[in-house]
Amino acid sequence: MFALTNPATAIFFCVLTMIGWGSWANTQKLSERDRWPFPLFYWDYAIGVFLFAIIAALTLGMAGNPAVNSIANLRQAAATPLEHAFVSGIFFNIANLLLVVAIDAAGMSVAFPIGIGLALIIGTVESYLQAPKGNAMLITIGCALVVTAMIFSAISNRKNSGASTKKGVKGPVYAIIAGCLMGLFYPQLSRALSPSFNTGTIAGGTLMPYAALLIFSLGVLASNVVINTIFMRVNHVAYAAYFRGAGKTHLWGILGGMIWMFALTSNVIASGVSGPAISYALGQGATLIAALWGIYIWREFAHAPAGTWKFVILSLVSYALGLILIGAANFA
Numbered sequence: 001m002f003a004l005t006n007p008a009t010a011i012f013f014c015v016l017t018m019i020g021w022g023s024w025a026n027t028q029k030l031s032e033r034d035r036w037p038f039p040l041f042y043w044d045y046a047i048g049v050f051l052f053a054i055i056a057a058l059t060l061g062m063a064g065n066p067a068v069n070s071i072a073n074l075r076q077a078a079a080t081p082l083e084h085a086f087v088s089g090i091f092f093n094i095a096n097l098l099l100v101v102a103i104d105a106a107g108m109s110v111a112f113p114i115g116i117g118l119a120l121i122i123g124t125v126e127s128y129l130q131a132p133k134g135n136a137m138l139i140t141i142g143c144a145l146v147v148t149a150m151i152f153s154a155i156s157n158r159k160n161s162g163a164s165t166k167k168g169v170k171g172p173v174y175a176i177i178a179g180c181l182m183g184l185f186y187p188q189l190s191r192a193l194s195p196s197f198n199t200g201t202i203a204g205g206t207l208m209p210y211a212a213l214l215i216f217s218l219g220v221l222a223s224n225v226v227i228n229t230i231f232m233r234v235n236h237v238a239y240a241a242y243f244r245g246a247g248k249t250h251l252w253g254i255l256g257g258m259i260w261m262f263a264l265t266s267n268v269i270a271s272g273v274s275g276p277a278i279s280y281a282l283g284q285g286a287t288l289i290a291a292l293w294g295i296y297i298w299r300e301f302a303h304a305p306a307g308t309w310k311f312v313i314l315s316l317v318s319y320a321l322g323l324i325l326i327g328a329a330n331f332a
Helices: 005-025 023-033 036-056 070-076 079-107 107-128 136-161 166-190 209-234 239-243 247-274 278-284 284-297 309-329
Strands: none
Touching: 005 247, 005 278, 005 284, 023 036, 023 079, 023 107, 023 247, 036 079, 036 239, 036 247, 070 166, 070 209, 070 284, 079 107, 079 166, 079 247, 079 284, 107 136, 107 166, 107 209, 107 278, 107 284, 107 309, 136 278, 136 309, 166 239, 166 278, 247 278, 278 309, 284 309
Protein backbone atom coordinates (compact mmCIF):
# COMPACT_ATOMS: atom_id res chain seq x y z
CA MET A 1 0.00 0.00 0.00
CA PHE A 2 1.28 3.42 -0.92
CA ALA A 3 1.37 5.70 2.16
CA LEU A 4 2.99 8.93 3.39
CA THR A 5 5.18 9.52 6.44
CA ASN A 6 6.57 13.06 5.90
CA PRO A 7 4.54 16.14 7.07
CA ALA A 8 5.80 18.33 4.21
CA THR A 9 4.76 15.71 1.65
CA ALA A 10 1.37 15.45 3.36
CA ILE A 11 0.88 19.22 2.92
CA PHE A 12 1.76 18.84 -0.77
CA PHE A 13 -0.93 16.16 -1.12
CA CYS A 14 -3.39 18.55 0.55
CA VAL A 15 -2.48 21.12 -2.10
CA LEU A 16 -3.28 18.51 -4.77
CA THR A 17 -6.64 18.04 -3.04
CA MET A 18 -7.19 21.79 -3.09
CA ILE A 19 -6.55 21.99 -6.83
CA GLY A 20 -8.70 18.95 -7.66
CA TRP A 21 -11.67 19.87 -5.48
CA GLY A 22 -11.53 23.45 -6.72
CA SER A 23 -11.35 22.53 -10.41
CA TRP A 24 -13.73 19.62 -11.03
CA ALA A 25 -16.76 21.92 -11.32
CA ASN A 26 -15.29 23.35 -14.53
CA THR A 27 -16.33 20.11 -16.21
CA GLN A 28 -19.93 20.88 -15.29
CA LYS A 29 -19.57 24.35 -16.78
CA LEU A 30 -18.16 22.84 -19.97
CA SER A 31 -20.96 20.28 -20.23
CA GLU A 32 -23.51 23.11 -19.93
CA ARG A 33 -22.29 24.38 -23.30
CA ASP A 34 -23.97 21.31 -24.79
CA ARG A 35 -27.15 22.20 -22.84
CA TRP A 36 -26.61 19.10 -20.74
CA PRO A 37 -28.87 19.11 -17.64
CA PHE A 38 -26.96 18.75 -14.38
CA PRO A 39 -28.75 15.49 -13.32
CA LEU A 40 -27.40 13.83 -16.49
CA PHE A 41 -23.96 15.31 -15.89
CA TYR A 42 -24.08 13.92 -12.38
CA TRP A 43 -24.64 10.35 -13.56
CA ASP A 44 -21.34 10.49 -15.42
CA TYR A 45 -19.73 12.22 -12.44
CA ALA A 46 -20.74 9.37 -10.09
CA ILE A 47 -19.39 6.83 -12.58
CA GLY A 48 -16.09 8.76 -12.70
CA VAL A 49 -15.82 8.65 -8.88
CA PHE A 50 -16.33 4.88 -8.93
CA LEU A 51 -13.85 4.29 -11.77
CA PHE A 52 -11.05 6.19 -10.06
CA ALA A 53 -11.66 4.34 -6.79
CA ILE A 54 -11.26 1.00 -8.60
CA ILE A 55 -8.06 2.16 -10.32
CA ALA A 56 -6.55 3.41 -7.04
CA ALA A 57 -7.48 0.23 -5.17
CA LEU A 58 -5.88 -1.99 -7.82
CA THR A 59 -2.70 0.10 -8.17
CA LEU A 60 -1.74 2.19 -5.13
CA GLY A 61 -3.68 -0.14 -2.87
CA MET A 62 -1.73 -3.17 -4.08
CA ALA A 63 1.77 -1.60 -3.91
CA GLY A 64 4.45 -2.59 -1.42
CA ASN A 65 3.84 -5.29 1.19
CA PRO A 66 1.64 -7.99 -0.44
CA ALA A 67 0.12 -8.74 2.96
CA VAL A 68 -1.26 -5.18 3.18
CA ASN A 69 -3.37 -4.62 0.08
CA SER A 70 -6.88 -3.58 -0.85
CA ILE A 71 -8.28 -7.02 -1.63
CA ALA A 72 -6.88 -8.69 1.50
CA ASN A 73 -8.10 -5.76 3.57
CA LEU A 74 -11.67 -5.97 2.26
CA ARG A 75 -11.79 -9.70 3.02
CA GLN A 76 -11.06 -9.12 6.73
CA ALA A 77 -13.14 -5.94 7.15
CA ALA A 78 -15.75 -5.81 9.90
CA ALA A 79 -19.29 -4.65 9.21
CA THR A 80 -19.09 -1.34 11.10
CA PRO A 81 -16.15 0.20 9.15
CA LEU A 82 -17.81 -0.89 5.90
CA GLU A 83 -21.03 0.81 6.98
CA HIS A 84 -19.19 4.03 7.89
CA ALA A 85 -17.50 4.17 4.47
CA PHE A 86 -20.72 3.40 2.60
CA VAL A 87 -22.82 5.91 4.54
CA SER A 88 -20.18 8.61 4.04
CA GLY A 89 -20.67 8.13 0.29
CA ILE A 90 -24.41 8.69 0.70
CA PHE A 91 -23.87 11.87 2.78
CA PHE A 92 -21.44 13.19 0.21
CA ASN A 93 -23.68 12.37 -2.73
CA ILE A 94 -26.67 14.27 -1.39
CA ALA A 95 -24.49 17.23 -0.42
CA ASN A 96 -22.66 17.36 -3.73
CA LEU A 97 -25.85 17.21 -5.78
CA LEU A 98 -27.14 20.20 -3.83
CA LEU A 99 -23.81 21.96 -4.36
CA VAL A 100 -24.13 21.40 -8.11
CA VAL A 101 -27.58 23.03 -7.93
CA ALA A 102 -26.06 25.95 -6.00
CA ILE A 103 -23.32 26.34 -8.62
CA ASP A 104 -25.97 26.37 -11.33
CA ALA A 105 -27.94 29.06 -9.48
CA ALA A 106 -25.21 31.29 -8.03
CA GLY A 107 -21.92 30.35 -9.74
CA MET A 108 -18.70 28.79 -8.47
CA SER A 109 -17.43 31.99 -6.85
CA VAL A 110 -20.42 32.08 -4.46
CA ALA A 111 -21.50 28.44 -4.01
CA PHE A 112 -18.04 27.24 -2.99
CA PRO A 113 -17.24 29.86 -0.29
CA ILE A 114 -20.63 29.38 1.37
CA GLY A 115 -21.18 25.63 0.93
CA ILE A 116 -17.62 24.39 1.25
CA GLY A 117 -16.78 27.00 3.90
CA LEU A 118 -19.58 25.65 6.09
CA ALA A 119 -18.47 22.08 5.36
CA LEU A 120 -14.94 23.04 6.38
CA ILE A 121 -16.10 24.30 9.78
CA ILE A 122 -18.30 21.27 10.53
CA GLY A 123 -15.86 18.70 9.15
CA THR A 124 -12.78 20.24 10.80
CA VAL A 125 -14.35 20.54 14.26
CA GLU A 126 -15.82 17.02 14.20
CA SER A 127 -12.61 15.52 12.80
CA TYR A 128 -10.50 17.28 15.45
CA LEU A 129 -12.71 15.99 18.25
CA GLN A 130 -12.35 12.53 16.75
CA ALA A 131 -8.54 12.69 16.28
CA PRO A 132 -7.05 15.80 18.00
CA LYS A 133 -3.87 16.58 16.03
CA GLY A 134 -2.50 20.11 15.59
CA ASN A 135 -2.73 23.40 17.51
CA ALA A 136 -6.35 23.91 18.60
CA MET A 137 -6.03 27.70 18.90
CA LEU A 138 -4.72 28.15 15.36
CA ILE A 139 -7.40 25.84 14.00
CA THR A 140 -10.11 27.83 15.85
CA ILE A 141 -8.89 31.22 14.59
CA GLY A 142 -8.53 29.79 11.08
CA CYS A 143 -12.10 28.50 11.14
CA ALA A 144 -13.33 31.90 12.39
CA LEU A 145 -11.69 33.58 9.40
CA VAL A 146 -13.41 31.09 7.09
CA VAL A 147 -16.77 32.04 8.63
CA THR A 148 -15.90 35.68 7.96
CA ALA A 149 -15.12 34.79 4.34
CA MET A 150 -18.54 33.11 4.02
CA ILE A 151 -20.27 36.29 5.23
CA PHE A 152 -18.39 38.45 2.73
CA SER A 153 -19.24 35.98 -0.03
CA ALA A 154 -22.94 36.10 0.83
CA ILE A 155 -22.84 39.91 0.72
CA SER A 156 -21.12 39.90 -2.67
CA ASN A 157 -23.73 37.45 -4.01
CA ARG A 158 -26.56 39.66 -2.80
CA LYS A 159 -25.06 42.70 -4.48
CA ASN A 160 -24.34 40.81 -7.70
CA SER A 161 -27.77 39.15 -7.96
CA GLY A 162 -29.98 41.81 -6.41
CA ALA A 163 -31.49 41.53 -2.94
CA SER A 164 -35.03 40.91 -4.22
CA THR A 165 -34.25 38.32 -6.91
CA LYS A 166 -35.33 34.73 -6.34
CA LYS A 167 -32.13 33.45 -7.91
CA GLY A 168 -30.08 35.50 -5.45
CA VAL A 169 -31.62 33.57 -2.53
CA LYS A 170 -31.83 30.11 -4.11
CA GLY A 171 -28.08 29.62 -4.66
CA PRO A 172 -26.89 30.42 -1.11
CA VAL A 173 -29.74 28.40 0.46
CA TYR A 174 -28.79 25.29 -1.50
CA ALA A 175 -25.13 25.96 -0.68
CA ILE A 176 -25.88 26.13 3.06
CA ILE A 177 -27.80 22.83 3.03
CA ALA A 178 -25.02 21.23 0.96
CA GLY A 179 -22.37 22.51 3.37
CA CYS A 180 -24.12 21.05 6.43
CA LEU A 181 -24.27 17.59 4.83
CA MET A 182 -20.81 17.87 3.26
CA GLY A 183 -19.29 18.49 6.68
CA LEU A 184 -20.57 15.10 7.88
CA PHE A 185 -19.15 12.84 5.19
CA TYR A 186 -15.42 13.17 5.95
CA PRO A 187 -15.56 12.36 9.70
CA GLN A 188 -17.81 9.41 8.83
CA LEU A 189 -15.24 8.18 6.30
CA SER A 190 -12.40 8.65 8.82
CA ARG A 191 -14.17 6.34 11.28
CA ALA A 192 -13.77 3.50 8.79
CA LEU A 193 -9.98 3.89 8.61
CA SER A 194 -7.33 2.18 10.70
CA PRO A 195 -5.86 4.84 13.08
CA SER A 196 -2.23 4.24 12.04
CA PHE A 197 -2.63 3.17 8.43
CA ASN A 198 0.32 5.32 7.30
CA THR A 199 2.69 3.05 9.25
CA GLY A 200 1.55 0.05 7.22
CA THR A 201 -0.21 -1.46 10.23
CA ILE A 202 -3.94 -2.03 9.75
CA ALA A 203 -5.94 -2.79 12.89
CA GLY A 204 -8.13 -5.88 12.66
CA GLY A 205 -11.50 -5.25 11.05
CA THR A 206 -10.71 -1.66 9.99
CA LEU A 207 -10.02 -0.40 6.49
CA MET A 208 -6.99 0.94 4.68
CA PRO A 209 -7.63 4.13 2.64
CA TYR A 210 -8.01 2.53 -0.80
CA ALA A 211 -10.47 -0.09 0.42
CA ALA A 212 -12.49 2.53 2.32
CA LEU A 213 -12.60 4.80 -0.72
CA LEU A 214 -13.83 1.95 -2.90
CA ILE A 215 -16.72 1.32 -0.51
CA PHE A 216 -17.31 5.07 -0.33
CA SER A 217 -17.63 5.21 -4.13
CA LEU A 218 -20.15 2.36 -4.02
CA GLY A 219 -22.19 4.45 -1.59
CA VAL A 220 -22.09 7.36 -4.05
CA LEU A 221 -23.09 5.21 -7.01
CA ALA A 222 -25.82 3.24 -5.22
CA SER A 223 -27.44 6.29 -3.60
CA ASN A 224 -27.38 8.07 -6.93
CA VAL A 225 -30.04 5.66 -8.21
CA VAL A 226 -32.51 7.10 -5.71
CA ILE A 227 -31.29 10.67 -5.17
CA ASN A 228 -30.51 11.64 -8.73
CA THR A 229 -33.72 10.04 -9.98
CA ILE A 230 -35.58 12.49 -7.74
CA PHE A 231 -33.58 15.39 -9.15
CA MET A 232 -34.31 14.20 -12.68
CA ARG A 233 -38.06 14.09 -12.05
CA VAL A 234 -38.05 17.53 -10.42
CA ASN A 235 -36.22 18.92 -13.44
CA HIS A 236 -38.39 16.96 -15.93
CA VAL A 237 -35.42 15.05 -17.37
CA ALA A 238 -35.97 11.54 -18.77
CA TYR A 239 -33.45 8.71 -18.63
CA ALA A 240 -33.72 8.36 -22.40
CA ALA A 241 -32.04 11.75 -22.73
CA TYR A 242 -28.90 10.36 -21.08
CA PHE A 243 -28.36 7.86 -23.88
CA ARG A 244 -28.82 10.54 -26.52
CA GLY A 245 -25.87 12.53 -25.17
CA ALA A 246 -22.69 12.92 -27.21
CA GLY A 247 -19.60 10.98 -26.17
CA LYS A 248 -17.69 14.21 -25.42
CA THR A 249 -20.48 15.40 -23.15
CA HIS A 250 -20.39 12.16 -21.16
CA LEU A 251 -16.60 12.39 -20.87
CA TRP A 252 -16.83 15.79 -19.13
CA GLY A 253 -18.85 14.25 -16.30
CA ILE A 254 -16.62 11.18 -15.97
CA LEU A 255 -13.53 13.40 -15.94
CA GLY A 256 -15.11 15.61 -13.27
CA GLY A 257 -15.77 12.60 -11.03
CA MET A 258 -12.26 11.22 -11.50
CA ILE A 259 -10.68 14.60 -10.69
CA TRP A 260 -12.75 14.88 -7.51
CA MET A 261 -11.93 11.33 -6.43
CA PHE A 262 -8.22 11.84 -7.12
CA ALA A 263 -8.40 14.81 -4.76
CA LEU A 264 -10.20 12.86 -2.03
CA THR A 265 -7.67 10.01 -2.33
CA SER A 266 -4.79 12.48 -1.93
CA ASN A 267 -6.48 14.00 1.10
CA VAL A 268 -7.16 10.72 2.88
CA ILE A 269 -3.57 9.58 2.30
CA ALA A 270 -2.32 12.87 3.78
CA SER A 271 -4.60 12.54 6.82
CA GLY A 272 -2.51 9.64 8.12
CA VAL A 273 0.30 12.14 8.82
CA SER A 274 -1.38 15.49 9.44
CA GLY A 275 -4.59 14.22 11.01
CA PRO A 276 -8.09 14.31 9.48
CA ALA A 277 -8.96 17.82 10.76
CA ILE A 278 -5.97 19.61 9.22
CA SER A 279 -5.95 17.49 6.06
CA TYR A 280 -9.64 18.13 5.40
CA ALA A 281 -9.45 21.83 6.22
CA LEU A 282 -6.49 22.44 3.93
CA GLY A 283 -8.16 20.48 1.14
CA GLN A 284 -11.09 22.86 1.38
CA GLY A 285 -8.77 25.57 0.13
CA ALA A 286 -10.46 24.37 -3.03
CA THR A 287 -12.83 27.26 -2.38
CA LEU A 288 -10.12 29.73 -3.38
CA ILE A 289 -9.33 27.79 -6.55
CA ALA A 290 -13.02 27.54 -7.50
CA ALA A 291 -13.63 31.22 -6.76
CA LEU A 292 -10.70 32.23 -8.99
CA TRP A 293 -12.04 30.01 -11.78
CA GLY A 294 -15.46 31.60 -11.40
CA ILE A 295 -14.16 35.17 -11.27
CA TYR A 296 -11.46 35.18 -13.94
CA ILE A 297 -12.42 32.38 -16.36
CA TRP A 298 -16.21 32.26 -16.17
CA ARG A 299 -16.49 36.00 -15.32
CA GLU A 300 -19.32 35.55 -12.85
CA PHE A 301 -18.90 39.10 -11.53
CA ALA A 302 -18.30 40.78 -14.88
CA HIS A 303 -21.46 42.89 -14.56
CA ALA A 304 -21.48 43.31 -10.77
CA PRO A 305 -22.56 46.74 -9.47
CA ALA A 306 -20.15 49.17 -7.83
CA GLY A 307 -18.99 48.15 -4.37
CA THR A 308 -19.27 44.40 -4.98
CA TRP A 309 -15.61 43.68 -5.67
CA LYS A 310 -14.37 44.78 -2.26
CA PHE A 311 -16.48 42.05 -0.65
CA VAL A 312 -15.24 39.48 -3.17
CA ILE A 313 -11.63 40.39 -2.32
CA LEU A 314 -12.29 40.43 1.42
CA SER A 315 -13.84 36.97 1.13
CA LEU A 316 -10.80 35.56 -0.69
CA VAL A 317 -8.30 37.19 1.69
CA SER A 318 -10.15 35.98 4.80
CA TYR A 319 -10.36 32.46 3.43
CA ALA A 320 -6.67 32.44 2.51
CA LEU A 321 -5.59 33.66 5.95
CA GLY A 322 -7.78 31.06 7.60
CA LEU A 323 -6.18 28.28 5.58
CA ILE A 324 -2.67 29.55 6.37
CA LEU A 325 -3.39 29.38 10.09
CA ILE A 326 -4.91 25.92 9.81
CA GLY A 327 -1.86 24.74 7.86
CA ALA A 328 0.47 26.24 10.47
CA ALA A 329 -1.41 24.27 13.14
CA ASN A 330 0.18 21.15 11.69
CA PHE A 331 3.65 22.34 12.74
CA ALA A 332 2.85 24.29 15.94
